[in-house]
Amino acid sequence: xxxxxxxxxxxxxxxxxxxxxxxxxxxxxxxxxxxxxxxxxxxxxxxxxxxxx
Numbered sequence: 001x002x003x004x005x006x007x008x009x010x011x012x013x014x015x016x017x018x019x020x021x022x023x024x025x026x027x028x029x030x031x032x033x034x035x036x037x038x039x040x041x042x043x044x045x046x047x048x049x050x051x052x053x
Contacts, residue, residue: 008047012039023047 012021023029033039
């Protein structure tokens, strides 16, 4: 059974052609993506990597 990611607020902004974001409630979780959908997927991956350590 897959673990569900808790709900967090995603703060994001544009830097050139990229969307950059962070989870303010989880220090150290930052990512970027070419679209908002890609950013959300990358943030989930970054969060999961941090939790697996």
